[in-house]
Amino acid sequence: MTDLSMLVHAKMPLAAWIIDIEQSSVPWCNDAAEALLADSLNDIKSGQRLIGDALQKRLSLYIEALELGEELPFKWPYVSKDGARYKVIGSVISLGNGRRGLSVEAHPDLSHVSLPTPTSITASITSSTLPRAPESSGLLTQFRTLSFAAFNPKGEMIEASECFIGVFGDIQYIRDLFAVSGAANSFIQRLERLECLSQEIRLSSKQGVRWYKVEVSYHHFTNNVYLLTHDIQEERDHEVALYRLNNYDSLTLLPNRNLLYQQLESALVNARKREREFGLLYIDLDSFKVINDNFGHRVGDELIQRVAERIKTCIPPRACLYRLGGDEFVVVLENTTGIEELQNIAESIMQNASNTYLVAKMEMMITASIGIASYPQHADDIDNLLKNADAAMYRAKSTGHNMYFVYENNMAENIDAHLTLGGGLRKAIEEEQFVLHYQPKIRLCDEEVVGAEALIRWVHPELGMISPDQFIPLAEESGLILPLGEWVIRRACRQLKEWRESGVAPIKMSVNLSSRQFMQADLVDMVERVLQETGVEPEYFELELTESMLMADAQQSIDKLHGFRKLGLTLSIDDFGTGYSSLAYLKKFPIQTLKIDRSFINDLGLDSDNDAIVKATIAMAKSLNLKVIAEGVETRSQFDLLDGYGCQEVQGYLFSKPLCGEDFLRYMSSQNVVTFA
Template sequence: MIERPNILSPKISQSTWVVDIERASISWSNKEAKWLFSHFFNGDDLSLFSIDERLLLRLQNFAKSQPDGASLPFIWPGSDTGQERVNCIGTLISLGGNHKGVSVKVQSLTVNDTAVVDRVSGMTCSSFDMVQCFNTLPMAVFDGKGVSVEMNDSFSSRFGRVEKIEELFVVSSAAHSMIDMLSNKSLLTQEIRLSTLRGVRWHQIEVCYQASSDRVFFLAHDIQEERDHEIVLYKLNNYDPLTQLPNRNLLYSQLERALVNARKRGLKFGVLSLDLDGFKVVNDTFSHRVGDELIQQVAERIKSTIPQSACLYRLGGDEFVIVQEHATGMDELTAIADTVIKHSIKPYPVSKMEMMITASIGITCYPEHGESIDNLLKNADAAMYRAKSISHNSYCIYDAAMADTIRAHLTLGGGLRKAIEEEQFELFYQPKIRLSDKATVGAEALIRWMHPELGMISPDQFIPLAEESGLILPLGEWVIRRACYQLKEWREQGYPSISLSVNLSGRQFMQSDLVEMVSQILEETGVDSRYLELELTESMLMADAQQTIEKLHAFRALGLTLSIDDFGTGYSSLAYLKKFPIQTLKIDRSFVNDLGFDNDDDAIVKATIAMANSLNLKVIAEGVENHSQVDVLNSYNCEEVQGYFFARPMNNSDFSVYMDSHLMGQTTLLAVH
């Protein structure tokens, strides 16, 4: 028997044969090919030689996708012993008509190749048989220069016909870098983006270099879905789903980096805590869907107004934080706050309404206002609460005294339920004056918290807490009951009858049994319903127009007077205003302040009074503080006013003294209904 050589002899190198793809047979061969098959593949008659099924399938696919003359490198399967592998190059030719064939020429023959263990299946395979060990995972073999030698069907169906290894990589230099790394170690595992027939996708690759054959074995596993899943999880954990802004997790990450950088380089950075004013009322009045839409628009506007170097975060609800690294000083931080506040007063188009919502901002700067992240954030919150308590749509810079404000805020929240149980509240009364004769015809009931330790607390401080906690419902019921008992007391004391108005909160108005509760209190106190007036805001009425109309008619059936408070600042529609059984409009103090000095305010007030008169509605102007405002309102035929020019809110005792001096001798003091 002739020894099977490990190097190519002239007979082997000149071997050529033709594969008839359609008939799956060798249709022609030269004498060198016959010699090769008889000595290595035990085939005497090549026309009867059985071609390997996997090789035949690959040649068929090649013929379907390529033109005549195209070449394909492949390995001709060896003998049953599995020791011989023939490296071939095939050229696609025509055998007549659509009949295709492949002209095969031998390039090299390897005998007794080094065995390699397949890491996936555990099978022992020779290097040239390695590709066939993987049926589902894409695998290819390249020579030491990165030229393609062999690939399995899974590889070609994913990547197409790859001639050189750099064609796989999005960045071709990555291929050369990989080959350089393989010179130092035989196996390399890496996650990298590869170019596929479906586009660029992430893969985990295992690359093995076999020095004995100068071959690179390339195994690829598509991990794009895993990467996509990781990205989704990352976004869920680190971004707010409503606004797509980074959340608290990324805020702390940035602040930690900023703190390290600032300490190392002696830099400053600023933290601005931002909270919307009255956002809970929007949610309770209009629904969370409307609130969400408003939050999205607010986030977009803030993001578009702050510097590109600043980062905006949403912590949840209506809480936002702005971080400005490398701040030059407090002037830069206050300029950011000024810009946000300036743009927040512009209306937001939400659900076919023009909504207006402002912001309160607290500012801290490292290292002046805290040397840790938690202290900077806490102090920024304290400054924000101070801004909110002083005036909405404003900012405050932190100072040490503000920490007491936060503690007081938390103390009030904890003591509110106890205060309701122990009736620590008191009603104050502000007179309503009829302009035509300056007669006192009514009063507005205003709640005050008489805290046993902190003294009198204004509604601005505890009403938001009551709204947040839900305690506004029992507190609101207490106010209505106390107002009715006060009317009863005044009647029993012999004072002429006057009307008393009570403000309803948005959450209270949405209470399903509100009408029944008010009816029960009227019956309990025996008060004439004509003298109880309920004040409602425009936004409250527009939350659910149809349900509002039904509830208002139910109140009118009880005989109550209904008033729209702060008219002109909300979102009411004149079309609905005609349908609401309202008797009174209260012009907001913001329009009264500059009467006689601001032509726009004059025009608004005059038009409002004229409209109300045409609808047979009474008009009350609140916030009247000087004689010139009285004169202007009188000239516009405004019926009633209230404000510090006539009297401040008074407790029961002082209001009784006021009535003794203002009501005695008056004949008819009933409010005009």
Template structure:
């Protein structure tokens, strides 16, 4: 990178070129008329012209194939640095790709010359090799320039931190080649949402940074964020499959959310993570007063990485009641985290963090192993055999070796497959229906019981439901909350029960908390219920008491 050129001191062009001869990059100095004032030896080597041929040559005769290059003959008061990839014709007609950066040189606040800095892309440390976007180093330098310009000219600009949601799932299920293809296409969609003077760069992985220069205010930044989210809603075609992704975006605004590079980027990054925690496919604004929470999140993430080894994770169990036999049908295993300092942390606070960091994979396998071990221990005590139900995340469901993982755990714990139930959500299935069906088919053939959890809140399409090798539908508890007052909730609940029975599926109503709700489910021939009316999630010892009671009485009274 060349040194910053100060307004108050203009270096003699020949002296400057002599200095630039020490750089392994091509350098031009062009005047306001568009003529080359000076050039260094490296630029002459890149173009095939001699230095004497270059001096005085109109710049446009070099045949630079890039319409968006700053027109150096235009008034330069508002010009800032420009950079991008260009095609140049050498003297012998050979065309080559170069990376170009343009710097206006000012004297007394007015542009007097332009410095053109060329490098071959493979030797340029400012470009991401996969997406061909500017990289982290480039955007950092560009942001420094934007800060100086915005300060001098009292401009507002925005920094958008964009992270693709569930990108790891694409790599894990379709392979890294498909992941790379998605990143390249996503990069182009991001670029299409911006103006010519804006910049998008790849920060690494599936993260991008967008810089919106000289905007009017918050509304303009929000409009761009909405365009970006909308641009990603169309499917990506990877290996002849439709793949849908979304993005989470954090926005910080100069000078309101910070006046230095790190503060603006950190604020946008923290806002992006809030968007993820609130459901993804959203944008959030930087809130400097909440950035202390970013440190707390880092501490929580580090603690979560140690939670399994330090035996801080535990399972509580909530029973399901068979309404025909009045016996315990299944025990759903629900994850809890007993933090040594923060106490019992509910899953809603750490499961999203586990998904973002990739820890959900190892945590999920621990849950399956622990629940199967516990169930086998209950059976060895002579308790009535019941299924143990486990929720699978989309990451697990779309992992093609999931059946092998489950089979190994069942073999290790010596639990028969029919006593394991795996619950998946509609939304997880629809992320990649073809892979999901393949995985579920293999699990079903093993003898594992399969359920659709939270049914009625997602896609609820008959066209896909009849294709799935499942045993049970679990009606989402949101319908049960107001089933007595809300006619629509009753209608949907009764329709789901009827639909399931016509498809030879059993039905479990979640969230049953009152005697009246229980009676309604019995009246409509619902197969089983789960909820606080029966029991809250309890530790293994209390779950054991439920099964002991059933063994002694034969059924629940």
């Protein structure tokens, strides 16, 4: 490359991109990076650009050891198609939710090229741009992709490159570039002091006001100003989009849990310093699950939006509303005069709940249970303040709908009683009145048992066997689904361990997760802890999740699913086809199995529509490298049709109903799955 070419490369916009180490992808890059890495990135327009395993492993060694903002202690070389050499530099950034990534830039490597000195470059450019020079269209006019201009010390235009004129027009004075007069004055004052500048600033271009990176240098003798501009609006837009993605709820556009904790931490510091009070309201909609179950998640989502809009009208202008996810909201009010101020807000929210919401051309009504807690009266730290407001909310929910309670000291101690809406569910969990039954999963090609689905049953001491349909909604509503769900996972793992010790050949155990359980913050850690305690290898454990559960908050679902995959678990979408799903997200979910709902299997071979749906689902799954299992198989004709369609596994009464642990062991023995030593 020529010296001039190398100079231009050095002044061109830097190629910049972001690496998500955990997902082994490049979620964003600018135009310069796309051009530079065109041959290195797979499917560069898809937004899921994979990076190599070797580079991923090397970067992973450093990223956790460094602080945010720190550069990697090494640079790696890169050579473009045209032979230009670059040194790639990475620094650690936050991707939100505690995840880290790298911000990467490719800097031209000029160490092997002999370039003119800065003085000679400036002199050659200046000689071609002065008005008295015979070649008035000098070197600057030859820069077709570089936005470069020269001004005399009075700020009058001398000459500009075609690119500069194309971007800013035929301006006469340097002041004409600025969108804000104050910024122009400050910039010109610095020019008068002959300061060398490298600054990000808003300029007025033909496309409107945009962000630019501006670099300024001066001629040694004439003090003429040389201005190089680089459009960074795309980078700024990306930063804003990334910030909103990490800190705002996509459905309601309300700030999310991240910003809630930021405000609470700030409020705590201010309250301690100035001896002031602040408080919060923890809001949970009453029986919102009924809306989703009966009308679908699209209607539920629209209702959440309408509720958020109305709550905003019920709170003071200085109060802030956050959405935690699902049907939970938090209102924060700083510098309160007393608990009565928070109670007034709660009463306003409840009064407005008596008005109906127009959703999907229907008039709907939904109320809310509200818990109130205040600093320093009810807690002296953020976590306990939220926990106590949550406890007060559950007291309201257990007492009756559309109510609020202020936290009392005994609520945390007696919260189990308030959460037990059915009068015996908490006791049943403590006394382990539950049992698990296991339904075999059969491989079609050889009809061998390859897995089991764990299904919970409540053996009530007085009422006998209680169906999950009766007590699971109760557990969801009361919050007891969390300890109950952990018990199921732990018991299923222990059973799998017992079977293995009895001589059972390795099979996979599947456990269903509820929507409330899936939202549990420490769910991944809890599952990992149970696997370690029971000694079950992750490859033999599978979690089944519904479409609606995953789509409630698709991005958070993706993050949590990747956490499970890092443990080595298998992930399955249960009841596929019955919920609201997005094929665009389906390929982003790190799942391995689709489970076709029994409603499509019942009339298989009798209903052409069901046949078409099942065939299409299996074909789609194959194209995505997913395994397919059909549930509810009761006849041999259904089995044969599924075999012909390419389904890999089935479960249903054709082979076995759900069995207790001992009966399941005998069933596997009859199928020659048990190999005693």
